[in-house]
């Protein structure tokens with residue numbers, strides 16, 4: 001379902017190229033649960049942004065569900081992303097002026113879902129991550145781990161085929177982190193959702209079927 | 221050096237009071253290294269914000285270096301905070317339009333330190349956390365763990381007597397996290413800096429002299 005061929009990414013700063021990813025080859029079949037590990041700065045978030053159609057590689061090809069995505073228009077990429085991918089960002093990116101109930105309903109609004117159904121499903125998803133009493137809080141009225149869980153709820157609400165989770169338990173105690181891993185495992189088992197988790201935590205990585213290591217922008 | 225007596229904190233939302241901290245009693249002598257652990261939402265960041273003079277408790281007293289801080293003016297609190305406390309925030313709070321070299325020099329500028337010395341010391345501190353080649357990057361040109369390390373460098377640069385670190389290794393792989401713990405241990409041993417670390421990671425907590433557990437806003 002996901003295939004990267006010779007993906008490379010570099011930035012240019014002060015005229016010098018900074019290589020971040022080099023010749024990444026990677027493929028996953030539907031329903032796989034993969035962990036990506038690597039030291040700080042090794043390229044994990046950059047890889048996730050390319051997988052999530054939020055960034056373009058400098059070279060190489062990316063096939064999502066058999067479709068080469070770099071040749072699509074920006075609108076087609078955005079539509080494909082909304083339908084197929086749920087992204088839990090390392091920095092959460094919740095909208096500060098909306099309550100988390102509104103934040104979590106947003107992906108369904110973009111699909112034209114009616115307000116009542118969207119709100120109901122957002123409420124259910126927030127309950128699943130343990131945030132039921134806090135649905136009317138804005139992000140700055142929540143703890144770090146509560147914000148992270150709201151970001152997870154938002155990523156899951158559209159029933160995506162692929163979940164990209166960038167350090168989804170980084171701000172969580174081990175008990176709450178396990179709640180999230182159980183939720184991912186359930187989606188993986190029942191609905192064959194493909195899950196890619198970036199993590200620094202070996203206990204989280206061990207719960208995946210495969211672990212991929214990234215070192216200096218290459219798959220080790 | 222730090223004493224909290226009967227500290228309580230609540231918020232009011234939609235007319236209802238939400239109790240976050242209740243009757244916290246806590247004291248530390250200079251040079252202690254303490255870990256604070258507790259589930260997501262238990263009140264750790266709220267406690268740290270009160271300790272860091274960034275927030276006022278709803279009731280109770282806080283003595284820092286023998287001085288009761290709630291009775292000081294806002295200017296006096298700000299001055300005391302700049303002199304005494306180095307805070308590593310859970311959400312980093314780096315200024316987005318400055319390079320990390322500029323971000324880390326900022327506390328020294330506020331003290332009237334000259335630009336050359338401030339820049340030199342910022343460069344040294346950034347080298348200590350492994351960010352030497354990246355000093356001219358802005359925060360959005362860095363990985364999550366690199367931003368966290370820049371925030372740590374900024375907290376340490378003013379030689380504070382008290383370091384408050386809210387999940388300082390949350391975005392770091394274990395090797396880089398240990399680099400940071402070694403740095404804290406060195407400050408603790410050589411300069412008697414008092415260190416309070418909020419963490420979800422038992423391996424980090426075990427490296428402290430004492431572990432305090434918070435549950436539902438109370439010390440367990």
Ligand SMILES: Nc1ncnc2c1ncn2[C@@H]1O[C@H](COP(=O)(O)OP(=O)(O)OP(=O)(O)O)[C@@H](O)[C@H]1O
Pocket residue numbers: 134137140141142143144145146171172173231232233238240258259260261262263264265266267310
């Ligand atoms: N402005 C606010 N208004 C209402 N409730 C708030 C506000 N800020 C925080 N809270 C609530 O206070 C509680 C404690 O928050 P705090 O950030 O101290 O938790 P924490 O222990 O740091 O959690 P984490 O481990 O997830 O970072 C949470 O339940 C949160 O929802």
Ligand SMILES: Nc1ncnc2c1ncn2[C@@H]1O[C@H](COP(=O)(O)OP(=O)(O)OP(=O)(O)O)[C@@H](O)[C@H]1O
Pocket residue numbers: 011012013018020038039040041042043044045046047090354357360361362363364365366391392393
């Ligand atoms: N806009 C940019 N310009 C220049 N360099 C960048 C930019 N964005 C990221 N980088 C660099 O790319 C490298 C990889 O960053 P990335 O965010 O992918 O790391 P990561 O593996 O997710 O790290 P972490 O575990 O700390 O989150 C880093 O060294 C970073 O400094």
Ligand SMILES: [Mg+2]
Pocket residue numbers: 044045046090166363364365
């Ligand atoms: Mg990252």
Ligand SMILES: [Mg+2]
Pocket residue numbers: 143144145264265266310386
């Ligand atoms: Mg917190």
